[in-house]
């Protein structure tokens with residue numbers, strides 16, 4: 397359970413929601429797990445709101461993030477205090493230079509190529525598979541409009557090393573090497589690079605995320621190796637099980653899952669999420685709120 401020792405720096409983690417919809421129970425579970433592990437170990441929590449996708453982000457969804465955190469009964473140590481503070485001081489749009497700098501570094505070391513393929517053309521050649529390699533040897537100019545920047549795919553059987561919580565250093569083969577898009581056609585950085593650069597910038601060393609982001613973790617670890625971002629390469633990851641609906645499908649905003657906003661409006665508590673978090677963390681007895689969860693974790697840590 398313990399990841400801190402005299403050798404490792406104090407735990408720094410983050411809550412990293414995207415304001416492209418109302419938060420759903422899976423986000424709530426992820427927040428609770430992140431918060432409780434950090435608090436039980438005296439760590440620091442950053443609130444980082446990933447608003448890069450301008451087309452989908454809404455102010456009301458940013459507001460929903462703050463309300464959800466209050467309703468869950470959790471807190472954080474660094475990050476925006478409200479919508480106005482977020483927009484003025486914390487938006488990812490204020491860090492575009494950082495992302496571009498990393499992209500330039502990869503480009504100048506020959507790791508990237510420009511791709512002018514349409515989605516339709518890629519789908520026609522590779523309906524389910526990785527990028528078909530169309531532009532890989534064309535040396536298209538990077539600065540022409542309407543090209544994406546892709547990374548040359550890792551070699552077959554390439555592996556990354558990552559630290560998995562409660563398991564330690566693990567070597568994992570990248571199952572689906574691909575020429576991932578790192579800069580989109582509109583010039584904005586892709587999620588993989590923005591998330592990695594932010595985690596590096598804020599010196600995050602403990603990352604909690606849903607199991608659906610496992611592949612993203614491998615991509616980001618691969619990029620961190622290329623960029624020699626050692627805080628990220630040394631970070632500890634915990635991929636928690638996803639919340640499923642009665643049919644066994646992942647609960648998500650896009651599937652119209654019950655938003656936490658409606659739980660709040662109905663006067664419902666988050667007890668069911670705390671109970672589930674306690675189960676995931678292997679607690680022997682059910683817990684129903686934030687304080688009980690942290691206390692139970694601390695008593696396990698002491699053993």
Ligand SMILES: [Zn+2]
Pocket residue numbers: 510511512513529530531532
């Ligand atoms: Zn292409």
